[in-house]
Amino acid sequence: MISDVLRIGGRTLSSRFFLGTGLFPNPLVQKEAIKASGAEVLTFAIRRINLESPEDDSILQHVQDGDFIYLPNTSGARTAEEAVRIARLARASGLSDWIKVEISVNERTLLPDPVETLKATEILVKEGFTVLPYTSDDPVICKRLEEAGAAAVMPGAAPIGTGLGILNPYNLSLIVEEATVPIIVDAGLGSASDVAKAMELGVAGVLMNTPVAKAKDPVGMAKAMKLAIEAGRLSYLSGRIEKKRYATASSGLDEFKLT
Protein backbone atom coordinates (compact mmCIF):
# COMPACT_ATOMS: atom_id res chain seq x y z
CA MET A 1 0.00 0.00 0.00
CA ILE A 2 1.28 3.46 -0.88
CA SER A 3 1.94 5.47 2.24
CA ASP A 4 -0.91 7.85 2.83
CA VAL A 5 0.38 11.11 4.23
CA LEU A 6 -0.92 14.65 4.15
CA ARG A 7 1.40 17.42 2.98
CA ILE A 8 0.62 21.07 3.60
CA GLY A 9 2.98 24.01 3.24
CA GLY A 10 6.06 21.83 3.05
CA ARG A 11 5.13 19.91 6.20
CA THR A 12 4.23 16.24 6.30
CA LEU A 13 1.45 15.46 8.73
CA SER A 14 0.70 12.02 10.08
CA SER A 15 -2.61 13.15 11.61
CA ARG A 16 -5.55 14.42 9.59
CA PHE A 17 -7.16 15.91 12.67
CA PHE A 18 -6.90 19.70 13.14
CA LEU A 19 -8.09 20.64 16.60
CA GLY A 20 -9.29 23.94 18.02
CA THR A 21 -8.04 24.74 21.52
CA GLY A 22 -10.97 26.85 22.74
CA LEU A 23 -14.06 26.00 24.80
CA PHE A 24 -12.58 23.16 26.85
CA PRO A 25 -13.99 22.89 30.38
CA ASN A 26 -10.57 23.10 32.02
CA PRO A 27 -6.84 22.89 31.20
CA LEU A 28 -6.52 19.28 32.31
CA VAL A 29 -9.29 18.01 30.06
CA GLN A 30 -7.91 20.19 27.25
CA LYS A 31 -4.46 18.65 27.54
CA GLU A 32 -5.76 15.11 27.70
CA ALA A 33 -8.13 15.63 24.79
CA ILE A 34 -5.35 17.04 22.61
CA LYS A 35 -3.24 14.03 23.49
CA ALA A 36 -6.07 11.60 22.73
CA SER A 37 -6.81 13.30 19.39
CA GLY A 38 -3.30 12.74 18.07
CA ALA A 39 -3.67 16.15 16.35
CA GLU A 40 -0.47 17.84 15.22
CA VAL A 41 -2.10 21.09 14.10
CA LEU A 42 -3.77 23.26 16.75
CA THR A 43 -5.85 26.31 15.96
CA PHE A 44 -6.88 29.26 18.13
CA ALA A 45 -8.17 32.82 17.71
CA ILE A 46 -5.34 35.35 17.51
CA ARG A 47 -7.47 38.01 19.18
CA ARG A 48 -7.70 35.89 22.34
CA ILE A 49 -3.95 35.32 22.60
CA ASN A 50 -1.52 37.37 24.63
CA LEU A 51 0.77 38.06 21.66
CA GLU A 52 3.39 39.78 23.77
CA SER A 53 4.18 36.54 25.56
CA PRO A 54 2.40 33.67 23.81
CA GLU A 55 4.16 31.13 26.03
CA ASP A 56 2.29 32.61 29.00
CA ASP A 57 -1.04 32.87 27.29
CA SER A 58 -3.97 31.46 29.25
CA ILE A 59 -4.59 28.81 26.59
CA LEU A 60 -1.24 28.29 24.86
CA GLN A 61 0.67 27.81 28.12
CA HIS A 62 -1.04 24.45 28.49
CA VAL A 63 0.19 23.09 25.15
CA GLN A 64 3.81 24.24 25.47
CA ASP A 65 5.34 20.79 25.88
CA GLY A 66 3.94 19.33 22.65
CA ASP A 67 5.52 19.55 19.21
CA PHE A 68 2.57 21.19 17.46
CA ILE A 69 2.09 23.25 14.35
CA TYR A 70 0.10 26.33 15.29
CA LEU A 71 -2.61 27.46 12.94
CA PRO A 72 -3.69 30.84 14.34
CA ASN A 73 -7.02 32.03 12.97
CA THR A 74 -8.36 35.48 12.23
CA SER A 75 -11.80 34.83 13.72
CA GLY A 76 -13.62 38.03 14.52
CA ALA A 77 -12.25 39.77 11.43
CA ARG A 78 -15.03 41.30 9.32
CA THR A 79 -12.96 42.43 6.36
CA ALA A 80 -9.90 41.26 4.43
CA GLU A 81 -8.03 44.25 5.78
CA GLU A 82 -8.72 43.30 9.42
CA ALA A 83 -7.79 39.68 8.77
CA VAL A 84 -4.50 40.67 7.16
CA ARG A 85 -3.70 42.96 10.07
CA ILE A 86 -4.11 40.32 12.75
CA ALA A 87 -2.37 37.68 10.62
CA ARG A 88 0.68 39.94 10.52
CA LEU A 89 0.48 40.43 14.30
CA ALA A 90 0.49 36.67 14.80
CA ARG A 91 3.49 36.14 12.56
CA ALA A 92 5.38 39.04 14.12
CA SER A 93 4.95 37.45 17.55
CA GLY A 94 6.78 34.39 16.27
CA LEU A 95 3.79 32.11 16.72
CA SER A 96 3.58 30.66 13.22
CA ASP A 97 3.52 31.59 9.55
CA TRP A 98 0.50 29.38 9.01
CA ILE A 99 -2.74 31.28 9.03
CA LYS A 100 -6.36 30.26 8.92
CA VAL A 101 -8.26 33.07 7.26
CA GLU A 102 -11.65 33.35 8.91
CA ILE A 103 -13.82 36.34 8.04
CA SER A 104 -17.47 36.65 9.06
CA VAL A 105 -19.83 39.55 9.18
CA ASN A 106 -22.99 38.01 10.57
CA GLU A 107 -22.69 37.45 14.33
CA ARG A 108 -25.67 35.07 14.29
CA THR A 109 -24.55 32.60 11.58
CA LEU A 110 -20.82 33.38 11.59
CA LEU A 111 -20.84 32.19 7.97
CA PRO A 112 -17.66 33.08 6.09
CA ASP A 113 -17.59 36.02 3.69
CA PRO A 114 -16.08 34.38 0.59
CA VAL A 115 -15.29 37.61 -1.21
CA GLU A 116 -13.27 39.09 1.66
CA THR A 117 -11.73 35.66 2.30
CA LEU A 118 -10.43 35.51 -1.26
CA LYS A 119 -8.99 39.02 -1.00
CA ALA A 120 -7.20 38.26 2.26
CA THR A 121 -5.89 34.96 0.89
CA GLU A 122 -4.38 36.69 -2.14
CA ILE A 123 -2.61 39.26 0.03
CA LEU A 124 -1.33 36.82 2.64
CA VAL A 125 -0.07 34.32 0.05
CA LYS A 126 1.96 37.11 -1.54
CA GLU A 127 3.39 37.92 1.88
CA GLY A 128 4.65 34.36 2.22
CA PHE A 129 2.13 32.96 4.69
CA THR A 130 0.94 29.36 4.47
CA VAL A 131 -2.72 30.21 4.06
CA LEU A 132 -5.62 27.91 4.93
CA PRO A 133 -8.84 29.81 4.26
CA TYR A 134 -12.10 28.81 5.92
CA THR A 135 -14.89 29.34 3.42
CA SER A 136 -18.35 28.27 2.40
CA ASP A 137 -18.90 24.89 0.73
CA ASP A 138 -19.10 26.36 -2.75
CA PRO A 139 -17.03 24.54 -5.40
CA VAL A 140 -16.31 27.70 -7.39
CA ILE A 141 -14.99 29.77 -4.50
CA CYS A 142 -12.94 26.82 -3.26
CA LYS A 143 -11.29 26.57 -6.67
CA ARG A 144 -10.66 30.30 -6.71
CA LEU A 145 -8.96 30.10 -3.31
CA GLU A 146 -6.76 27.30 -4.55
CA GLU A 147 -5.80 29.39 -7.59
CA ALA A 148 -4.99 32.27 -5.26
CA GLY A 149 -2.35 30.08 -3.66
CA ALA A 150 -4.06 28.61 -0.61
CA ALA A 151 -2.03 25.71 0.82
CA ALA A 152 -5.28 23.94 1.66
CA VAL A 153 -8.91 25.00 1.39
CA MET A 154 -11.31 24.56 4.29
CA PRO A 155 -15.00 24.56 3.40
CA GLY A 156 -17.50 24.43 6.26
CA ALA A 157 -19.86 21.48 6.70
CA ALA A 158 -22.38 23.69 8.55
CA PRO A 159 -22.18 26.93 10.56
CA ILE A 160 -19.57 26.99 13.35
CA GLY A 161 -20.52 25.21 16.54
CA THR A 162 -23.91 23.97 15.28
CA GLY A 163 -23.03 20.27 15.10
CA LEU A 164 -25.47 19.91 12.20
CA GLY A 165 -23.09 17.71 10.22
CA ILE A 166 -22.55 17.85 6.46
CA LEU A 167 -25.40 19.92 5.04
CA ASN A 168 -24.30 19.58 1.42
CA PRO A 169 -22.36 16.37 0.75
CA TYR A 170 -22.82 16.83 -3.00
CA ASN A 171 -20.98 20.15 -2.95
CA LEU A 172 -18.24 18.75 -0.77
CA SER A 173 -17.66 15.84 -3.13
CA LEU A 174 -17.46 18.23 -6.08
CA ILE A 175 -14.96 20.39 -4.19
CA VAL A 176 -12.79 17.33 -3.54
CA GLU A 177 -13.04 16.20 -7.17
CA GLU A 178 -11.90 19.56 -8.50
CA ALA A 179 -9.15 20.26 -6.02
CA THR A 180 -5.42 19.83 -6.38
CA VAL A 181 -4.71 21.05 -2.84
CA PRO A 182 -5.89 19.31 0.34
CA ILE A 183 -9.53 19.98 1.26
CA ILE A 184 -10.19 20.12 4.99
CA VAL A 185 -13.71 20.22 6.33
CA ASP A 186 -13.88 22.96 8.90
CA ALA A 187 -16.84 23.69 11.17
CA GLY A 188 -20.29 22.27 11.76
CA LEU A 189 -19.50 18.62 12.45
CA GLY A 190 -21.16 17.03 15.48
CA SER A 191 -20.23 13.41 15.93
CA ALA A 192 -17.91 10.63 14.80
CA SER A 193 -20.33 9.53 12.07
CA ASP A 194 -20.25 13.05 10.55
CA VAL A 195 -16.49 12.86 10.55
CA ALA A 196 -16.38 9.41 8.94
CA LYS A 197 -18.80 10.61 6.25
CA ALA A 198 -16.64 13.63 5.50
CA MET A 199 -13.56 11.46 5.18
CA GLU A 200 -15.45 9.03 2.91
CA LEU A 201 -16.18 11.94 0.61
CA GLY A 202 -12.42 12.11 0.13
CA VAL A 203 -11.51 15.18 2.12
CA ALA A 204 -7.93 15.29 3.36
CA GLY A 205 -8.75 16.10 6.95
CA VAL A 206 -11.17 17.74 9.38
CA LEU A 207 -10.91 20.70 11.71
CA MET A 208 -13.05 20.64 14.85
CA ASN A 209 -13.37 22.31 18.21
CA THR A 210 -16.89 22.45 19.68
CA PRO A 211 -17.87 18.78 19.13
CA VAL A 212 -14.83 17.70 21.13
CA ALA A 213 -14.55 20.46 23.72
CA LYS A 214 -18.26 20.53 24.55
CA ALA A 215 -18.81 16.76 24.62
CA LYS A 216 -19.70 15.25 27.98
CA ASP A 217 -16.36 13.47 27.84
CA PRO A 218 -14.05 15.56 25.64
CA VAL A 219 -11.19 13.09 26.01
CA GLY A 220 -13.35 10.16 24.91
CA MET A 221 -14.77 12.21 22.04
CA ALA A 222 -11.30 13.27 20.87
CA LYS A 223 -10.37 9.60 20.65
CA ALA A 224 -13.64 8.76 18.87
CA MET A 225 -13.04 11.50 16.29
CA LYS A 226 -9.48 10.31 15.72
CA LEU A 227 -10.72 6.78 15.05
CA ALA A 228 -13.50 8.08 12.78
CA ILE A 229 -10.97 10.04 10.74
CA GLU A 230 -8.82 6.93 10.34
CA ALA A 231 -11.78 4.68 9.58
CA GLY A 232 -13.31 7.14 7.12
CA ARG A 233 -10.01 7.67 5.35
CA LEU A 234 -9.35 3.95 5.06
CA SER A 235 -12.90 3.35 3.86
CA TYR A 236 -12.45 6.05 1.20
CA LEU A 237 -9.14 4.60 0.02
CA SER A 238 -10.43 1.04 0.07
CA GLY A 239 -13.43 1.75 -2.15
CA ARG A 240 -16.93 1.04 -0.96
CA ILE A 241 -19.28 -1.40 -2.71
CA GLU A 242 -22.01 -0.23 -5.00
CA LYS A 243 -25.48 0.18 -3.53
CA LYS A 244 -27.98 -2.38 -4.86
CA ARG A 245 -31.70 -2.59 -4.57
CA TYR A 246 -31.90 -6.31 -3.68
CA ALA A 247 -29.96 -8.73 -1.55
CA THR A 248 -27.04 -10.77 -2.81
CA ALA A 249 -26.20 -13.77 -0.63
CA SER A 250 -22.75 -13.42 0.70
CA SER A 251 -22.16 -17.16 0.71
CA GLY A 252 -22.67 -17.26 -3.08
CA LEU A 253 -25.69 -18.51 -5.00
CA ASP A 254 -23.93 -21.55 -6.42
CA GLU A 255 -24.06 -23.37 -3.10
CA PHE A 256 -27.85 -23.38 -3.19
CA LYS A 257 -28.20 -24.73 -6.72
CA LEU A 258 -29.61 -28.24 -7.05
CA THR A 259 -27.63 -30.40 -9.41
Next chain:
Amino acid sequence: MSERILIMGGGVIGLSCALELARRGRRVTVLEANRCGGQASGAAAGMLAPFSENTDGPDAFFQLCLRSLRLYPEWQAEVKRLSGLDFEYTNSGSLYVAYHEADMLALQGRLLWQRKYGSTGRIVEGDELFKLEPLLSRNALAALHTPEESHLYAPDYVRALEQACRNAGVDIAERLGKVTVAERGNGISLRAADGRRFEGDRLLVCSGAWAGELSETFGIRIPVYPIRGQICAYEADRAPTGARLVEHMVFCSQGYVVAKENNTLVCGASEDVAGFDSTVTEKGIERLRKWNKRLFPFLESREPFHRWAGLRPSTQDGFPLIGPLEGDERVIFAAGHYRNGILLSPVTAKLAADCAEGKRLEPLYEAFSPDRFGRRASVHFS
Protein backbone atom coordinates in the same frame (compact mmCIF):
# COMPACT_ATOMS: atom_id res chain seq x y z
CA MET B 1 -37.46 14.86 65.75
CA SER B 2 -36.66 16.07 62.24
CA GLU B 3 -34.10 14.38 60.06
CA ARG B 4 -30.41 14.97 60.53
CA ILE B 5 -28.45 15.82 57.44
CA LEU B 6 -24.72 15.23 57.28
CA ILE B 7 -22.72 17.51 55.02
CA MET B 8 -19.27 16.46 53.87
CA GLY B 9 -17.23 19.59 53.27
CA GLY B 10 -17.24 23.00 54.95
CA GLY B 11 -16.46 25.14 51.93
CA VAL B 12 -18.74 27.80 50.56
CA ILE B 13 -21.07 25.19 49.06
CA GLY B 14 -21.29 23.01 52.19
CA LEU B 15 -21.88 26.01 54.45
CA SER B 16 -24.49 27.54 52.13
CA CYS B 17 -26.38 24.25 51.94
CA ALA B 18 -26.15 23.89 55.72
CA LEU B 19 -27.53 27.38 56.23
CA GLU B 20 -30.41 26.88 53.83
CA LEU B 21 -31.34 23.52 55.41
CA ALA B 22 -31.17 25.01 58.91
CA ARG B 23 -33.44 27.87 57.78
CA ARG B 24 -35.87 25.21 56.60
CA GLY B 25 -35.84 23.59 60.03
CA ARG B 26 -33.50 20.67 59.41
CA ARG B 27 -30.87 19.47 61.86
CA VAL B 28 -27.49 19.70 60.15
CA THR B 29 -23.92 18.58 60.84
CA VAL B 30 -21.07 19.89 58.69
CA LEU B 31 -17.96 17.69 58.60
CA GLU B 32 -14.79 19.40 57.47
CA ALA B 33 -11.40 17.71 57.01
CA ASN B 34 -9.46 20.88 57.84
CA ARG B 35 -10.91 24.33 58.48
CA CYS B 36 -14.09 25.70 56.97
CA GLY B 37 -13.47 27.77 53.86
CA GLY B 38 -9.82 26.81 53.84
CA GLN B 39 -9.55 25.67 50.22
CA ALA B 40 -10.96 27.14 47.02
CA SER B 41 -13.67 29.12 48.85
CA GLY B 42 -11.44 31.46 50.82
CA ALA B 43 -9.07 31.82 47.86
CA ALA B 44 -11.75 33.08 45.48
CA ALA B 45 -11.87 36.60 44.10
CA GLY B 46 -15.64 36.61 44.59
CA MET B 47 -16.65 37.51 41.05
CA LEU B 48 -20.41 37.31 40.52
CA ALA B 49 -20.16 37.61 36.76
CA PRO B 50 -22.14 35.07 34.76
CA PHE B 51 -22.28 37.27 31.67
CA SER B 52 -18.54 37.86 31.54
CA GLU B 53 -17.52 34.33 32.40
CA ASN B 54 -19.90 32.50 30.06
CA THR B 55 -19.29 33.87 26.64
CA ASP B 56 -20.30 30.94 24.45
CA GLY B 57 -24.05 30.86 24.80
CA PRO B 58 -27.00 30.41 27.15
CA ASP B 59 -26.39 26.80 28.15
CA ALA B 60 -27.71 25.21 31.35
CA PHE B 61 -24.61 26.31 33.25
CA PHE B 62 -25.07 29.95 32.31
CA GLN B 63 -28.70 29.75 33.38
CA LEU B 64 -27.71 28.25 36.72
CA CYS B 65 -25.19 31.06 37.23
CA LEU B 66 -27.75 33.70 36.28
CA ARG B 67 -30.35 32.35 38.69
CA SER B 68 -27.79 32.45 41.44
CA LEU B 69 -26.80 36.03 40.62
CA ARG B 70 -30.45 37.00 40.97
CA LEU B 71 -30.73 35.32 44.35
CA TYR B 72 -27.75 37.27 45.68
CA PRO B 73 -29.32 40.56 46.82
CA GLU B 74 -31.64 38.76 49.20
CA TRP B 75 -29.25 35.93 50.07
CA GLN B 76 -26.33 38.14 51.07
CA ALA B 77 -28.61 40.31 53.19
CA GLU B 78 -29.88 37.19 54.93
CA VAL B 79 -26.35 35.89 55.58
CA LYS B 80 -25.43 39.29 57.07
CA ARG B 81 -28.55 39.33 59.21
CA LEU B 82 -28.14 35.77 60.50
CA SER B 83 -24.41 36.10 61.16
CA GLY B 84 -24.36 39.63 62.52
CA LEU B 85 -21.24 40.07 60.36
CA ASP B 86 -20.67 42.36 57.44
CA PHE B 87 -18.86 41.65 54.19
CA GLU B 88 -18.29 43.57 51.00
CA TYR B 89 -20.90 43.05 48.30
CA THR B 90 -20.50 45.60 45.54
CA ASN B 91 -22.70 46.11 42.50
CA SER B 92 -19.85 47.44 40.41
CA GLY B 93 -20.84 46.17 36.99
CA SER B 94 -18.16 44.82 34.68
CA LEU B 95 -16.16 45.75 31.62
CA TYR B 96 -14.93 43.12 29.18
CA VAL B 97 -12.12 44.77 27.27
CA ALA B 98 -11.34 44.36 23.58
CA TYR B 99 -7.95 45.26 22.15
CA HIS B 100 -8.54 44.25 18.54
CA GLU B 101 -11.22 45.26 16.10
CA ALA B 102 -11.64 41.50 15.63
CA ASP B 103 -12.96 41.27 19.21
CA MET B 104 -15.99 43.35 18.32
CA LEU B 105 -17.83 40.60 16.48
CA ALA B 106 -17.57 38.33 19.52
CA LEU B 107 -18.80 41.10 21.84
CA GLN B 108 -21.73 41.81 19.54
CA GLY B 109 -22.52 38.11 19.36
CA ARG B 110 -22.55 37.94 23.16
CA LEU B 111 -24.86 40.93 23.48
CA LEU B 112 -27.24 39.36 21.03
CA TRP B 113 -28.09 36.51 23.39
CA GLN B 114 -27.21 38.06 26.74
CA ARG B 115 -29.75 40.86 26.29
CA LYS B 116 -32.43 38.18 26.14
CA TYR B 117 -31.31 37.07 29.58
CA GLY B 118 -31.58 40.40 31.32
CA SER B 119 -28.27 42.04 30.47
CA THR B 120 -28.62 45.76 29.80
CA GLY B 121 -25.06 45.64 28.54
CA ARG B 122 -23.71 47.64 25.65
CA ILE B 123 -20.43 48.30 23.95
CA VAL B 124 -18.65 51.45 25.12
CA GLU B 125 -15.72 53.08 23.34
CA GLY B 126 -13.41 56.06 23.48
CA ASP B 127 -14.15 58.84 25.96
CA GLU B 128 -17.15 57.07 27.37
CA LEU B 129 -15.04 54.01 28.19
CA PHE B 130 -12.25 56.02 29.81
CA LYS B 131 -14.75 57.99 31.83
CA LEU B 132 -16.04 54.72 33.25
CA GLU B 133 -12.52 53.47 33.94
CA PRO B 134 -10.03 56.37 33.89
CA LEU B 135 -6.84 54.34 34.41
CA LEU B 136 -7.58 51.75 31.76
CA SER B 137 -4.92 51.38 29.07
CA ARG B 138 -5.47 53.64 26.08
CA ASN B 139 -4.78 50.56 23.95
CA ALA B 140 -8.23 49.33 24.89
CA LEU B 141 -10.39 49.72 21.82
CA ALA B 142 -13.77 49.14 23.43
CA ALA B 143 -15.44 47.17 26.17
CA LEU B 144 -18.69 45.39 26.83
CA HIS B 145 -20.19 47.08 29.88
CA THR B 146 -22.53 44.82 31.86
CA PRO B 147 -24.07 46.74 34.78
CA GLU B 148 -25.77 43.65 36.25
CA GLU B 149 -22.60 42.02 37.61
CA SER B 150 -21.28 42.25 41.15
CA HIS B 151 -18.49 41.02 43.36
CA LEU B 152 -17.99 40.25 47.01
CA TYR B 153 -15.09 39.73 49.38
CA ALA B 154 -14.93 35.95 49.60
CA PRO B 155 -12.97 35.40 52.84
CA ASP B 156 -15.43 37.59 54.79
CA TYR B 157 -18.43 36.06 53.05
CA VAL B 158 -17.34 32.54 53.97
CA ARG B 159 -16.64 33.63 57.54
CA ALA B 160 -20.12 35.16 57.77
CA LEU B 161 -21.67 32.00 56.31
CA GLU B 162 -19.94 29.90 58.95
CA GLN B 163 -21.12 32.23 61.73
CA ALA B 164 -24.64 32.29 60.32
CA CYS B 165 -24.63 28.47 60.34
CA ARG B 166 -23.51 28.35 63.97
CA ASN B 167 -26.11 30.93 64.96
CA ALA B 168 -28.76 28.90 63.17
CA GLY B 169 -27.84 25.80 65.18
CA VAL B 170 -25.73 23.92 62.63
CA ASP B 171 -23.14 21.59 64.21
CA ILE B 172 -19.75 22.13 62.63
CA ALA B 173 -17.01 19.58 63.19
CA GLU B 174 -13.61 20.63 61.83
CA ARG B 175 -10.12 19.13 61.51
CA LEU B 176 -11.53 15.65 61.01
CA GLY B 177 -8.97 14.46 58.46
CA LYS B 178 -10.30 12.25 55.71
CA VAL B 179 -13.99 11.51 56.27
CA THR B 180 -15.36 8.26 54.85
CA VAL B 181 -18.78 6.68 54.53
CA ALA B 182 -18.77 3.92 57.16
CA GLU B 183 -22.29 2.65 56.65
CA ARG B 184 -25.24 3.20 54.38
CA GLY B 185 -28.05 1.08 55.84
CA ASN B 186 -31.11 2.39 57.64
CA GLY B 187 -29.16 5.48 58.45
CA ILE B 188 -25.96 6.92 57.10
CA SER B 189 -22.83 6.85 59.18
CA LEU B 190 -19.64 8.78 58.49
CA ARG B 191 -16.28 8.15 60.08
CA ALA B 192 -13.56 10.72 60.72
CA ALA B 193 -9.84 9.86 60.55
CA ASP B 194 -9.70 9.43 64.36
CA GLY B 195 -12.57 6.94 64.29
CA ARG B 196 -15.32 9.31 65.50
CA ARG B 197 -18.69 8.44 63.98
CA PHE B 198 -21.41 10.82 62.83
CA GLU B 199 -24.92 9.51 62.25
CA GLY B 200 -27.57 11.02 60.01
CA ASP B 201 -30.52 10.33 57.72
CA ARG B 202 -29.21 11.99 54.60
CA LEU B 203 -25.82 12.85 53.19
CA LEU B 204 -24.89 15.91 51.22
CA VAL B 205 -21.56 15.64 49.38
CA CYS B 206 -19.96 19.09 49.17
CA SER B 207 -16.32 18.08 49.17
CA GLY B 208 -15.26 20.01 46.06
CA ALA B 209 -12.01 18.80 44.53
CA TRP B 210 -12.07 15.80 46.86
CA ALA B 211 -15.49 14.51 45.77
CA GLY B 212 -13.79 12.05 43.43
CA GLU B 213 -12.66 10.04 46.46
CA LEU B 214 -16.24 8.83 46.85
CA SER B 215 -16.40 7.22 43.44
CA GLU B 216 -15.92 3.70 44.78
CA THR B 217 -18.30 4.26 47.71
CA PHE B 218 -21.19 5.14 45.41
CA GLY B 219 -20.23 3.10 42.36
CA ILE B 220 -20.36 6.02 39.94
CA ARG B 221 -17.66 7.82 38.02
CA ILE B 222 -16.97 11.19 39.64
CA PRO B 223 -14.52 12.88 37.31
CA VAL B 224 -13.66 15.94 39.42
CA TYR B 225 -10.16 17.36 39.05
CA PRO B 226 -8.36 20.01 41.06
CA ILE B 227 -7.26 22.91 38.85
CA ARG B 228 -4.89 25.30 40.58
CA GLY B 229 -5.84 28.96 40.32
CA GLN B 230 -3.21 31.50 41.33
CA ILE B 231 -4.14 35.04 42.29
CA CYS B 232 -2.26 38.11 43.47
CA ALA B 233 -3.26 41.34 45.16
CA TYR B 234 -1.84 44.86 45.09
CA GLU B 235 -2.25 47.65 47.58
CA ALA B 236 -4.55 50.15 45.95
CA ASP B 237 -4.86 53.61 47.40
CA ARG B 238 -7.92 55.65 46.48
CA ALA B 239 -8.29 58.76 44.42
CA PRO B 240 -8.75 62.00 46.42
CA THR B 241 -12.45 61.75 45.59
CA GLY B 242 -12.59 58.44 47.42
CA ALA B 243 -13.12 56.53 44.19
CA ARG B 244 -11.41 53.22 43.75
CA LEU B 245 -8.45 52.95 41.37
CA VAL B 246 -10.49 50.49 39.38
CA GLU B 247 -14.24 50.97 39.52
CA HIS B 248 -15.51 47.87 37.71
CA MET B 249 -14.59 44.26 37.47
CA VAL B 250 -12.40 44.46 34.39
CA PHE B 251 -11.99 41.34 32.27
CA CYS B 252 -9.88 40.53 29.24
CA SER B 253 -9.18 37.23 27.49
CA GLN B 254 -6.38 36.51 29.97
CA GLY B 255 -8.11 37.19 33.29
CA TYR B 256 -9.59 39.91 35.48
CA VAL B 257 -8.74 42.78 37.80
CA VAL B 258 -11.07 43.95 40.58
CA ALA B 259 -10.65 46.52 43.34
CA LYS B 260 -11.98 45.65 46.78
CA GLU B 261 -13.37 47.87 49.51
CA ASN B 262 -10.32 47.17 51.69
CA ASN B 263 -8.08 49.11 49.26
CA THR B 264 -6.64 46.10 47.53
CA LEU B 265 -6.63 45.23 43.86
CA VAL B 266 -7.07 41.55 43.08
CA CYS B 267 -5.81 40.05 39.82
CA GLY B 268 -6.60 36.51 38.73
CA ALA B 269 -6.39 33.89 37.76
CA SER B 270 -3.54 31.95 36.35
CA GLU B 271 -4.61 28.34 35.99
CA ASP B 272 -2.49 25.24 35.83
CA VAL B 273 -2.66 21.55 36.54
CA ALA B 274 -0.70 20.50 39.61
CA GLY B 275 -2.77 17.78 41.26
CA PHE B 276 -3.59 18.66 44.87
CA ASP B 277 -0.59 20.98 45.19
CA SER B 278 -1.81 24.45 46.13
CA THR B 279 1.53 26.21 46.42
CA VAL B 280 2.05 29.52 44.64
CA THR B 281 4.64 29.54 41.88
CA GLU B 282 6.76 32.37 40.54
CA LYS B 283 5.76 31.43 37.01
CA GLY B 284 2.06 31.48 37.84
CA ILE B 285 2.18 34.99 39.30
CA GLU B 286 4.51 36.29 36.59
CA ARG B 287 1.97 35.14 34.05
CA LEU B 288 -0.58 37.50 35.63
CA ARG B 289 1.89 40.36 35.72
CA LYS B 290 2.66 39.95 32.03
CA TRP B 291 -0.85 40.83 30.93
CA ASN B 292 -2.29 42.95 33.73
CA LYS B 293 -0.02 45.90 32.91
CA ARG B 294 -1.51 45.88 29.41
CA LEU B 295 -4.90 46.39 31.02
CA PHE B 296 -3.78 48.90 33.66
CA PRO B 297 -0.36 50.41 32.91
CA PHE B 298 0.04 51.68 36.49
CA LEU B 299 0.47 48.05 37.58
CA GLU B 300 3.79 47.80 35.73
CA SER B 301 5.71 49.55 38.52
CA ARG B 302 3.89 47.81 41.36
CA GLU B 303 4.64 44.61 43.23
CA PRO B 304 1.82 42.44 44.50
CA PHE B 305 1.89 42.27 48.30
CA HIS B 306 -0.04 39.05 48.51
CA ARG B 307 -0.05 35.90 46.36
CA TRP B 308 -2.14 32.81 46.91
CA ALA B 309 -3.61 29.77 45.22
CA GLY B 310 -6.70 27.61 45.50
CA LEU B 311 -7.72 24.26 44.06
CA ARG B 312 -10.81 24.66 41.95
CA PRO B 313 -12.84 21.51 41.52
CA SER B 314 -13.61 21.06 37.84
CA THR B 315 -15.54 18.20 36.34
CA GLN B 316 -14.95 16.52 33.00
CA ASP B 317 -17.62 18.64 31.26
CA GLY B 318 -17.14 21.73 33.38
CA PHE B 319 -20.60 21.51 34.96
CA PRO B 320 -21.06 20.91 38.70
CA LEU B 321 -22.68 17.82 40.17
CA ILE B 322 -26.00 18.84 41.73
CA GLY B 323 -28.79 16.42 42.58
CA PRO B 324 -29.61 13.10 44.18
CA LEU B 325 -27.78 9.83 43.53
CA GLU B 326 -29.87 7.49 41.41
CA GLY B 327 -30.82 4.44 43.45
CA ASP B 328 -30.24 6.10 46.82
CA GLU B 329 -31.81 9.53 46.89
CA ARG B 330 -30.72 10.10 50.47
CA VAL B 331 -27.33 10.90 49.01
CA ILE B 332 -27.22 14.32 47.36
CA PHE B 333 -24.32 15.88 45.50
CA ALA B 334 -23.36 19.54 45.38
CA ALA B 335 -19.76 19.61 44.22
CA GLY B 336 -17.47 20.45 41.31
CA HIS B 337 -18.30 24.16 41.00
CA TYR B 338 -14.89 25.01 39.51
CA ARG B 339 -14.46 28.80 39.19
CA ASN B 340 -18.01 29.60 40.25
CA GLY B 341 -18.45 28.26 43.78
CA ILE B 342 -19.04 31.68 45.32
CA LEU B 343 -21.45 32.76 42.59
CA LEU B 344 -23.31 29.45 42.64
CA SER B 345 -23.59 29.12 46.42
CA PRO B 346 -27.16 30.49 46.82
CA VAL B 347 -28.72 28.55 43.95
CA THR B 348 -26.89 25.37 44.94
CA ALA B 349 -28.10 25.74 48.52
CA LYS B 350 -31.72 26.09 47.35
CA LEU B 351 -31.48 23.13 44.97
CA ALA B 352 -29.73 20.85 47.45
CA ALA B 353 -32.26 21.73 50.13
CA ASP B 354 -35.09 21.02 47.66
CA CYS B 355 -33.55 17.60 46.96
CA ALA B 356 -33.27 16.93 50.70
CA GLU B 357 -37.00 17.66 50.94
CA GLY B 358 -37.62 15.08 48.23
CA LYS B 359 -38.61 17.63 45.58
CA ARG B 360 -37.84 16.90 41.93
CA LEU B 361 -35.56 19.35 40.22
CA GLU B 362 -36.75 20.95 36.98
CA PRO B 363 -35.53 19.41 33.72
CA LEU B 364 -32.96 22.19 33.15
CA TYR B 365 -30.95 20.77 36.04
CA GLU B 366 -30.60 17.30 34.51
CA ALA B 367 -27.41 18.65 32.94
CA PHE B 368 -25.93 18.56 36.45
CA SER B 369 -27.02 15.05 37.41
CA PRO B 370 -24.28 13.37 39.47
CA ASP B 371 -24.80 10.06 37.61
CA ARG B 372 -24.23 11.52 34.15
CA PHE B 373 -20.72 10.16 33.75
CA GLY B 374 -21.90 6.60 34.16
CA ARG B 375 -21.18 3.72 36.47
CA ARG B 376 -17.72 3.21 37.77
CA ALA B 377 -16.69 0.19 35.73
CA SER B 378 -17.01 1.99 32.42
CA VAL B 379 -14.72 1.31 29.48
CA HIS B 380 -11.47 3.21 29.63
CA PHE B 381 -9.26 3.70 26.63
CA SER B 382 -5.57 4.12 27.09
